[in-house]
Amino acid sequence: MGIQQLVFLVVSAAVFFIAFKKYKQIYRNIFLGKPQIISDHKNERWKNVILVAFGQKKMFKNFIPAIFHLFIYVAFLLTQIELIEILLDGILGKHRIFAEMLGGFYTFLLNSIEVLSLLALVATFVFLYRRNLLKIPRFVKSELNGWPKLDANLILIGEIFLVTGIFLMNSSDGLLQKMDTSHYPFTGDLVISSVAGSLFLSDLDINTLQMLERTGWWLHLFVVYGFILYLPYSKHFHVFLAFPNVYFSRLEPRGEMENMPAIMNEVKGMFGLPVETTQDGQGDVNMDFGAKDVFDFSWKTILDAYSCTECGRCTAVCPANLTGKKLSPRKILMDIRDRATEIGDNIDSGKKEFFSEGENTGDPEYFRKNYNDGKNLFSYISREEIHACTTCNACVEACPVLINPLEPILELRRYEILSESAGPPDWVPMFTAMENGGCVWQMPEEREKWRTEIGSPS
Amino acid sequence: MAEATAEGFVPEILFWVGCSGSFDARAQKVTKTFAELLIKCKIPFAILGNEEQCTGDPARRAGNEFVFQMLALQNIQTLNMYGVTKIVTACPHCFNTLKNEYPALGGNYEVVHHTTFLQSLFNEGKLQVKGGSFKGKKITYHDSCYLGRINGIYEAPRQLLEALEVDLIEMKRCKTNGLCCGAGGAQMFKEDEPGQKRINVERAEEIVETGAGIVAANCPFGITMVTDGMKAKDKQDDILVYDISELILQAGLEIQK
Ligand code: SF4
Ligand code: SF4
Numbered sequence: 272m273g274i275q276q277l278v279f280l281v282v283s284a285a286v287f288f289i290a291f292k293k294y295k296q297i298y299r300n301i302f303l304g305k306p307q308i309i310s311d312h313k314n315e316r317w318k319n320v321i322l323v324a325f326g327q328k329k330m331f332k333n334f335i336p337a338i339f340h341l342f343i344y345v346a347f348l349l350t351q352i353e354l355i356e357i358l359l360d361g362i363l364g365k366h367r368i369f370a371e372m373l374g375g376f377y378t379f380l381l382n383s384i385e386v387l388s389l390l391a392l393v394a395t396f397v398f399l400y401r402r403n404l405l406k407i408p409r410f411v412k413s414e415l416n417g418w419p420k421l422d423a424n425l426i427l428i429g430e431i432f433l434v435t436g437i438f439l440m441n442s443s444d445g446l447l448q449k450m451d452t453s454h455y456p457f458t459g460d461l462v463i464s465s466v467a468g469s470l471f472l473s474d475l476d477i478n479t480l481q482m483l484e485r486t487g488w489w490l491h492l493f494v495v496y497g498f499i500l501y502l503p504y505s506k507h508f509h510v511f512l513a514f515p516n517v518y519f520s521r522l523e524p525r526g527e528m529e530n531m532p533a534i535m536n537e538v539k540g541m542f543g544l545p546v547e548t549t550q551d552g553q554g555d556v557n558m559d560f561g562a563k564d565v566f567d568f569s570w571k572t573i574l575d576a577y578s579c580t581e582c583g584r585c586t587a588v589c590p591a592n593l594t595g596k597k598l599s600p601r602k603i604l605m606d607i608r609d610r611a612t613e614i615g616d617n618i619d620s621g622k623k624e625f626f627s628e629g630e631n632t633g634d635p636e637y638f639r640k641n642y643n644d645g646k647n648l649f650s651y652i653s654r655e656e657i658h659a660c661t662t663c664n665a666c667v668e669a670c671p672v673l674i675n676p677l678e679p680i681l682e683l684r685r686y687e688i689l690s691e692s693a694g695p696p697d698w699v700p701m702f703t704a705m706e707n708g709g710c711v712w713q714m715p716e717e718r719e720k721w722r723t724e725i726g727s728p729s
Numbered sequence: 730m731a732e733a734t735a736e737g738f739v740p741e742i743l744f745w746v747g748c749s750g751s752f753d754a755r756a757q758k759v760t761k762t763f764a765e766l767l768i769k770c771k772i773p774f775a776i777l778g779n780e781e782q783c784t785g786d787p788a789r790r791a792g793n794e795f796v797f798q799m800l801a802l803q804n805i806q807t808l809n810m811y812g813v814t815k816i817v818t819a820c821p822h823c824f825n826t827l828k829n830e831y832p833a834l835g836g837n838y839e840v841v842h843h844t845t846f847l848q849s850l851f852n853e854g855k856l857q858v859k860g861g862s863f864k865g866k867k868i869t870y871h872d873s874c875y876l877g878r879i880n881g882i883y884e885a886p887r888q889l890l891e892a893l894e895v896d897l898i899e900m901k902r903c904k905t906n907g908l909c910c911g912a913g914g915a916q917m918f919k920e921d922e923p924g925q926k927r928i929n930v931e932r933a934e935e936i937v938e939t940g941a942g943i944v945a946a947n948c949p950f951g952i953t954m955v956t957d958g959m960k961a962k963d964k965q966d967d968i969l970v971y972d973i974s975e976l977i978l979q980a981g982l983e984i985q986k
Binding site: 681722 | 751764776781788795829880
């Protein structure tokens with residue numbers, strides 16, 4: 272076993288071990304949310320995955336970013352094939368293991384990767400420009416200050432290294448193929464790297480070229496490993512989560528708020544209406560309603576939060592945000608994610624201070640009941656933000672990965688009104704009027720007064 | 730409806746008037762207009778009158794599920810008692826709640842927004858427009874969130890405007906991208922949160938940009954909000970806000986049958 276092969280195996284094992292732990296933690300964090308079974312309408316869900324996730328349908332509402340994003344996305348998908356080859360080469364100590372197996376198709380594949388990598392490189396510079404020089408409103412909002420902005424740039428810089436690695440590897444390899452046919456299987460002429468090779472590398476001797484080829488190979492690998500380890504800390508986690516998130520996205524009519532059977536049954540009881548006993552959660556008067564923390568959301572809302580790309584398409588169309596209110600749907604999602612991460616980290620710290628009692632069973636139900644760090648989501652999200660929402664659904668319509676920012680906002684409102692009896696004071700007279708007079712305004716009972724002013728209907 | 734039932738008369742549709750349509754002076758005009766159109770088209774209809782209560786939409790969206798359930802369950806009891814099967818309403822909020830939220834509570838009806846209803850009357854030939862007085866007039870159309878983006882109804886109201894032969898000028902933000910008027914989610918019933926601008930003013934500016942002299946709307950809240958926005962821009966005399974049904978009645982249409 273060569274030294275390279277050994278290093279490869281050790282590094283890979285370490286990377287996958289660390290990544291596995293981190294990914295498992297996020298999986299656990301998502302399921303800190305309440306259980307919800309989503310197993311209906313499989314066909315429609317797969318259709319969404321194909322159109323919206325793979326097909327990027329929503330992205331194409333806005334052509335320029337969509338097309339550049341598409342370059343990076345397709346390049347990303349295609350380089351996975353090359354990555355598999357790199358991993359196999361690394362494990363087996365071979366070189367370009369697919370070259371002989373695939374023959375002419377291999378040439379085609381590498382050429383496609385090269386062209387897309389170049390397009391992705393162009394896209395990367397366009398994005399760096401858009402993010403940092405063009406003052407696009409959705410990229411200069413306060414919730415992006417600090418880490419989110421750095422995050423966006425870091426991944427773009429990583430992309431530059433990755434593409435550099437690919438071209439360095441391929442162009443030196445192309446020259447080496449002519450010098451040492453036994454070690455360097457013929458790949459066919461590659462459109463970009465053959466030009467790059469003859470431009471920049473043609474005078475170099477075989478040793479230097481070998482070194483450059485290895486540098487490119489390891490650079491490629493390290494950037495990929497870097498991504499794997501980095502993604503869980505980044506908005507770029509959406510490259511994985513967008514797919515399940517789209518699959519599990521809400522299919523009910525947009526205008527339907529989730530029913531609360533516990534309250535429905537209580538009111539039915541009040542009116543003496545028959546109550547279906549199959550409904551869960553009925554009669555539990557001490558129960559908190561709505562949501563004050565991540566535990567109170569469905570796991571799907573937390574998946575939403577971890578899938579958020581921080582693109583701000585939602586915020587850019589939010590009427591409240593557009594008119595200078597504090598509400599930004601993107602920030603709501605980011606806050607939920609950061610809060611879930613905070614809770615997850617505290618749980619994993621193993622410190623007793625975060626738990627009120629009992630044995631830590633590692634079970635979401637246990638955390639829900641016993642976790643307490645003196646904070647909740649309202650430590651992140653102010654009342655002013657949730658009060659500003661008009662429920663217009665523009666954010667829901669805009670999101671390219673089918674996140675629903677409105678749902679958590681309404682759940683927070685429910686908590687405020689139902690569990691805290693708080694909320695905007697202006698609403699109190701409205702509630703009273705509705706409860707007592709059946710009308711949003713305090714009005715005399717003359718709903719049909721207008722009737723006398725036209726020819727009377729029956 | 731009580732009278733109708735007493736007389737043994739089964740109306741084709743129930744006209745759900747809503748709180749705005751019953752009490753708000755501006756929306757009352759729309760109510761009367763729509764009722765007149767129904768009468769002219771000889772569509773038998775009934776109303777619940779004082780037995781109608783708020784659908785509960787603003788309470789639910791404000792977060793007050795108790796109040797919502799109280800109103801919704803009472804309404805459903807009333808509607809089911811009269812055996813109502815088809816409801817028409819001129820309010821997209823009522824429309825949405827009746828259509829999408831009452832089924833989970835045991836209220837299943839065919840619910841139609843009045844623009845869709847008028848459009849079907851027009852298609853059936855029961856409602857005809859003959860060289861209306863709005864022909865060639867520059868008119869823009871405001872998609873309400875609850876009719877448009879939330880329930881996907883963009884075409885019915887536009888087809889009515891087309892039938893009126895108006896010169897429809899779309900705003901930049903229309904259809905799925907339509908901008909909210911600022912009233913939904915119970916915002917109508919509270920002061921705005923601190924900000925730079927009211928949402929209806931933002932919308933009003935966009936309307937002014939179109940150069941249209943009339944805004945066609947489909948929602949009582951929308952009418953209030955856009956009218957206020959026009960006042961804020963001091964354009965209330967130049968740009969008038971009408972419900973689509975009002976435009977139809979005013980256009981001097983011919984009723985057949
Ligand atoms: S639904 Fe609420 S958060 Fe979403 S865009 Fe409309 S006002 Fe903003
Ligand atoms: S919620 Fe959707 S639209 Fe909003 S920032 Fe996240 S990914 Fe973008």
